[in-house]
Amino acid sequence: MKTSRLGAWIAVIIGALYFLVPLAATVEFSLKKRRGEYSFDAYAVVLQDPRFLQSFSYSISVAIATIVVGVLIAVPTAYVIRLRLPQLRPFVEFVTLLPLVIPAIVIVFGYLRLYNSSSWLPFTSSARATDLLLVFGYATLALPYMYRSVDTGLRAIDVKTLTEAAESLGASWWTILFRVILPNVRVAVLSGAFLTFAIVIGEFTLASLLNRPAFGPYLQNIGANRAYEPSALAIIAFIVTWACMGLIQVIGRGARGSSAGTR
Amino acid sequence: MPNQTASALAAAPSAPKPATRASLPLAWLGVVPFFAFATLFLILPTLDLMIGAFQTPTGGFTLDNIARLNQPTIISAYKISIQVSLASALLGALIGFFLAHAAVSGGLPAWIRPTLTTFSGVASNFAGIPLAFAFLATLGRAGLVTILLRDLFGFNLYGAGFNLLSFWGLAITYLYFQIPLMVLILMPALDGLKKEWGEAAAILGATKAQYWRHVALPVLWPSLLGATLLLFANAFGAVATAYALTGSSLNIVPILLYAQIRGDVLHDPHLGYALALGMILITGFSNVAYIWLRTRSERWLK
Structure with missing residues (x-):
């Protein structure tokens, strides 16, 4: 018994080292910009770079739009499937898992072929339309997480009784969906939202191939041209990821959401 | 007469239950946005890409694009991609298994498990370009670990043949999100191993090895294999980390496809579609196998 506990400690310590050493190394490296002493110069350079603010705020807006689209699609669908059309469940679940099967680079390649500027739906013909395509693309990538969170949330509440109570009080379906059901699954929706945010904020493939000025392509550009600033950016990105996951934990205390698979 | 029957049949269900009839179209309307979006x-x-893989530039049917995948650059790209994904999936699965097992039934203090879950949630989502930066700062030529090994132990990592911008460098970097992902997937499966099974086996005189060989692994193998397949697909489709780490110096399929989309390096869009089709088939196969294995393993996890 003692030996197995020792083995468990060794496993956990090695795991912790694997997790922490790269972070420590990145922090250390990001502080080395000034020769011979530690400083926050790399952070100062990054934070004063107008392209950082532009791309970061661009990605935040895209992430928020993605979350709105994701909620508008996932909540009504999961609700209707649970309440009225359970026979469609296996099929819908299969579709929501497809973005884990089809790599993002393949999806965006398909967009470029299908929605080029001379096609029937020319999404890539103007910057605004491409922004829209990017949002829809991200909503697709985040669909497995958003849908599963919402569905898990709906499982925990009595959808049928809530709907019947609202109906008997004369509520319209819009009221039922967005003023009765949505507030009841807000914890699940929020955890789906933060997961979506974490996926979108640093995403590279879609933004780069659709040629949008997002944070991911900016990161890549800095990585190719600078020495210490990339580490500072990695730490900032890590803090954003950490904040998203931390917020999921905080709001989801008791309600357990699951995540599986990223990009 | 047949017409009358038909109209009577059509009218019959609506008469006693008007409510269902009224709500049914609305229910279908509710899933329309989802299906339109998907x-x-x-x-x-x-589908358009998959069809494009079988088309000539003028739109006729051909198998030529698929046949032309058989060229040294593309074959080696698939080979290296599969090897990197396999290496990171197998190592990630193995290490993740020991870590999850240690946390679930290693007799460690209670705070270890939730901490590990939180850290795994963060690390499995910390991928893409920032991850590449982190590993450059760790194991790059001027990375902390490289320098510490040199200064403290006199060991020259790069002199010994290691290079972060290579096969093993990429595999080690991928492990940073593969191990935590394995931990997250496997913990529920390990919870499903009932304590009584181990006790029963011990009472019957089984050794630890016999318990694992005849009780635990037969229950766990669908989860283990399934999770490994998911890890494989996860690594196979990844673009950003590899691109930021190695640029285009490592010839793997996602990078080749990225270069093709950006600048038509294959000088033939339809060959690009065939390349994409190959990716879909490989990740598709491993994911379908994962889903199938997961439904098998869920039987034991009630």
């Missing part, structure tokens, strides 16, 4: 942004683009 069709436009997921299914049509993918």
